[in-house]
Amino acid sequence: MNSLHGRQRLRLVLRLTAAVAITLFFLFPIYWLFMISFKTPDEIFSFPPKWYPGQIQFGNYAVLFKDGDAATVGNSLVVAGASTLLAMFVGTICAYSLARFKTGGEHLANWIISQRMVPPIAVVFPIFLLYVWLGWVDTYVGVVLLYTAFNLPYVIWMMRGYILDIPLALEESALVDGCTRWQVIWKVVFPMARAGLFATAIFTFVFAWNEFLFALVLTRTEVVTYTVQVTHYFGGQSNFWAKISAMSVLGTLPIFVVVAFMQRYLVRGISLGAVKG
């Protein structure tokens, strides 16, 4: 009995060791990125590399704010925020119709989700030509609309799943009580799907926040997002490491904070609802 106990202990210790090793592997690059942003230029370009900064200093961030580069995080916020709100409203009412009235049947639902699978490069090229013609290149309207459109299939698909989880009886009794259809949506469906709405909005926001290719093609100087700004510091052999790391951290830290509160919804959120979380 005692030896069995001992073997179980050994197994647990081994598993724990493996778990720590794996976690360190996945965290180390993130540590390295954050750590470089706190180093002085001398420390960044020291050989052999220093594994931790001599002291935490924010000089690299100060430069980004002084030069105005940090404003690109603000652009990301505006673009991701506005497109998320739009996609959530338009997408949720569509999802409600698909879920409750089976509008368009399976075909419409499948067509909508298939829109998410088209490679962005094939979409952005004609959109770019259209925007040149409309004068929408490097405008908030242009970027927000494209982000809205691109996230719409995700919102519709996710919200359809969440709405199907709501019992029908509540909506029926609201109708009997004399609510209009719109009131049913506002006063029953939205509150009941609150958790799903919130989770879907967060993920839509993260997708838009992290997006790079559309922003690269459609922005020049006015609405440059932080992802595009990071690549401005790449330059052959003389990469501006301090700026790359500090700008990346400015864009990444908010996402980490948000995701820390979203653990419950994470799996369902990133799997197109294929796994119920």
Place this chain on the structure above:
Amino acid sequence: MAASARPQAGFADRNFKYLLVAPSIFVLLLIGVFPLVYLLVVSFQGITMTEVDTSFVGVRNFAHLFHDRRLWEALLHTLIFTAIALPLELILGLAMAQLFLDRLPGRPIFIALLVLPVVVSPIVSGATWSLMFDNRFGPINQVIGWLTGGPRTLLWTINPDLVYPAIIVAEVWQWTPFMFLLLLAALANVDKSQLEAAAIDGAGWWRTFSRIVLPAIWPVMAVAILIRGLDLFRLFDIVWALTKGGPGTMTETISIFTYVKGFQQFETSYTAAVALLIIVLLSVVVFAALKRVQLAR
């Protein structure tokens, strides 16, 4: 469903369900159908950086597709990345899910930390790994130097033998946790009583896995493979940050090729033909995949 069976409903009420989907359909047609039509028109013209004449030139651009070595090589590179990264992510993710399936001290904290790479912007991941892989100031060459007993200055983003491993490491680092999360959720839902019954019958590990676990987690696994496969087909950000498709065009993916043709060399009409080719190729794959994979509901 709920109330559509009300005979006295007025016009607005009867069309309520269409009113709700209309804005979405409109926006989706804008990015789903407009580009397709526009690409079709432009691809039969002969527009380039220097040529603005919009008269039709027949199938010249499409004929050129078949002779464009660089295009097919880009497709091949994309397939190579997919064929290596996807199985790696799947197997590592599955192994990690198995490791974290049972009780373990600090399990929620481990999982919360392991999730982080997934939510980092891919362009930032690429930038991070270019810092990691730097020949002189990066930690990777440093560690390799320790292990091999002498300073190493491997050119991870330039040396033709090392660029593929470098990109695949970055890609696998970012997306293995995605597989891990999905498969962990799937494994947790496997029927425990079946596993116990198999253990009592004395079934070995492989038999239990292939007969009970695998069929149970397959629906989730199929969706995970589909999502990652499609993502890998459009691979752009990580490669862009690490090599920009170089050295030469060695790591150029189909997305990078299209970007270069359209936005750096301004071969407008030819790029339209390439984009159409991509859409057609992908539609075939997606259509076949959706027939097999049932997304939830």
